[in-house]
Amino acid sequence: MKTVQPRFPYDQRKFSATHNPKSFKSVAEADFEKILFWHLLYKLDAYTAVFVLNPANGFRLVFGIESLCRTMKKTNPLASAICISDCMPALTLVKLGELWSQVGSMGSAAIKTDFMLASGKAMAVDVSLHAHEFSGQKMLVGYLRDAREPKLADNGLRQLQGLLEQIARGAEMRGIFEQIALSVESTKPGSYCSILILDENRTRFQIAAAPSLSESYRAELDALVASDRSGCNKDCVVSALMGKRQIRADIGAQSCGSVCQQLKIEIGAAACWSEPIFSSANRLLGIIRVYLTQASVPDDADLALLRQASHLSSLVIEREGIKRKSVDHAGGNSLAGSHNRHLIGSRLREQAERCNRQGLSMALLFINLDHFKEVNVALGFQLGDQLLAQAEERIRGSVRDSDAVVRLAGDEFVVIIPPYKGHLNAGLIGEHIVEALAKPFQLDNSIAHISASVGIAYYPEDADDIDQLLDCADQSMYAVKKAGRNGVNFFTRSLHSEVQDNLQLSNDLRGALQAGQFKVYFQPIVNILNQHIEKAEALIRWQHPERGMVSPDQFIPIAEEIGEIHEIGDWVFRQAAEVAIQWQRSCLNCPCGLRDLQVSVNMSPLQFMHGTPDVLWIDHLRTIGLNPKTMVIEITEGSLLNDRADVMEKLGNFRAAGMQIAMDDFGTGYSAMAYLKKFDIHYLKIDRSFVRDLETDPGDLVIAEAIIVMAHRLGLKVIAEGVETQGQRDRLAAVGCDYLQGYLYAKPMSAEDFLLFVQSVRTT
Secondary structure, three states, X not given: OOXXXXXXXXXXXXXXXXXXXXXXXXXXXXXXHHHHHHHHHHHOOOEEEEEEEEHHHOOEEEEOHHHHHHHHOXXXXXXXXXXXXXXXXXXXXXXXXXXXXXXXXXXOEEEEEEEEOOOOOEEEEEEEEEEEEEOOEEEEEEEEEEOOOOOOOXXXXXXXXXXXHHHHHOOOHHHHHHHHHHHHHHHOOOEEEEEEEEOOOOOEEEEEEOOOOOHHHHHHHOOOEOOOOOHHHHHHHHHHHOOXXXXXOOHHHOOOOHHHHHHHHHOOOOEEEEEEEEOOOOOEEEEEEEEEOOOOOOOHHXXXXXXXXXXXXXXXXXXXXXXXXXXXXXXXXXXXXXXXXXXXXXXXXXXXXXXHHHOOEEEEEEEXXXXXXXXXXXXXXXXXXXXXXXXXXXXXXXXOOOOEEEEEEOOEEEEXXXXXXXXXXXXXXXXXXXXXXXXXXXXXXXXXXXEEEEEEEEEOOOOOOHHHHHHHHHHHHHHHHHOOOOEEEEOOOHHHHHHHHHHHHHHHHHHHOOOOOEEEEEEEEEEOOOOOEEEEEEEEEEEEOOOEEEOHHHHHHHHHHHOOHHHHHHHHHHHHHHHHHHHHHHOOOOOOOHHHOEEEEEOOHHHHHOOOHHHHHHHHHHHHOOOHHHEEEEEOHHHHHHHOHHHHHHHHHHHHHOOEEEEEEEOOOOOOHHHHHHOOOOEEEEOHHHHOOOOOOHHHHHHHHHHHHHHHHOOOXXXXXXXXXXXHHHHHHHOOOOEEOOOOOOOOEOHHHHHHHHHHHHHO
């Protein structure tokens, strides 16, 4: 019998029509991300209801009345005025305040309590509480599940819930499919998971992910045409198309198709479980297939795992469709000059056949517009439309007339360089595109800045089929993203393993905060005139249980990509503030200077885009009794791009509370002087790239001096990062630098070691 997906419990009293998930054309990016997030949670069968409370308004119930009433088995739920304590008496205002504090410090909270049914009987429930933002406000979101229901092991549930957040935030589809499959495999040892989705013509199953299966599996599956209901694959195809779960508990004892036979040889497959993937409208989208090395029938936990993997895959596919509709709405018809995305496959195949016949090569450039989503959300779809049109025009102006420019979807383009003989510098074309897109965009009365990440792959040198060519170019593009965006990269064989490694790292990253794997270290900042330690920068470190110390340069971009940066950044600020007040209290009568020491904390540009970290952080300082003047917020030039009003508001709130603002890595970005005056910056930090060669490169010294002179004329102080030698120190002192930071004085160290270091320096 076909599985029917639960409908989304929507409370029309609390949300306007623009938030209706059936009206995606009018849904803002940030809004439908939250809708999908809650939609997904409700679809996970273990959960009975989802509810949202507003901590700023006495934990008033603002979402979930209908789903809670359904759980209470009340009739006419929209007419039932209930509060959360009606359902769960233990959740008093005092208790909710305690749980909210726990969520703020630990990232989540859980409680076992009784849920009162309409009959007056109590049902034991598990409640999982988290903080999520909606329309700029941080809300307390509760996930309610019947305590009697079987649930996954903690690691499997944590992985799936981490994937859930990625889907809601719009992470790249291919990577999420891979992680869903890997999470199934790690939760069910001895299993090999693949995710198959129907193509747009609904005639063939395509592999979306099969991380642990070989290329021969893909080759066998290519023969599995959805319309083919004959031969040895008949049962599999018919079951899939009818939306039926198929359990082959013992492949050896049952007849099975060629795919299973192949895997019996390759991996010793003894059982095969298949779970259909449905859309919210009950339209078949694909299937989850799990092969096991032991003959077995799935138990309740296994079936829950299959259902949840299916639901997650459904949301990935539907989310991508919503995103495409949203971008199409933003782009309108102004992009009609682009080739239709459905034609790219046939165009590439035509060119590949010509390459094969004539012994030629062709190149594919995969282009992603960096920061487009932020511009689109900040300025609106209409101006986003203008930017996409201008971007396409600039790309066309950077290539030859014979090259084809194709807009795939949203902020992604490809350039097909047709077959050629001899040498072609596709990298030069990519660099022209990057340069063209880095220039400011005039959008009506607004100025917007983006950049571009370009990946390049060659046929047949890098790939021997079209799908693989697209994958190679895509992976090359993501390598540019990882390296900091705004550049060009060529595909290499090592990239594939690197992509897999990053997928595993992002999986590990989700549980790192709760597992206590992060540490905050502190590096002293020294006044160049008196050599006193007057400031310290708080720096996060990740002690991975298997990899050892993972560099922030490696995991911070991943945290930004998967949305973990918000919780991590919040945790770092709170830790740094609490350490600062501990230092002050331990040095009341000590001459070491820690009572007046300022601590700076880095703030990612993405933290400005969502929520109210300014309000939460200022409240936290007030709660622990720390003077806000102790804290300095370090931002990058990227935070100030596109002149967002909400960025100005948050910076203004920090300044009004008494905090100071430092611009980190100055000189490496756009360096618009107007930012320094408009945003009232207090400190500039000269990037280490200008400090490294001060003793050998006169040009770097000229740049450093120019930055210092300009900053002083604007009334700003200057901190030089990466100072490692006495020669660098002397040259910076000669041109008037105010503060120095680097290994010349000390490496980053724990709070305890920092305290001892400062005390020893002041007493010697």
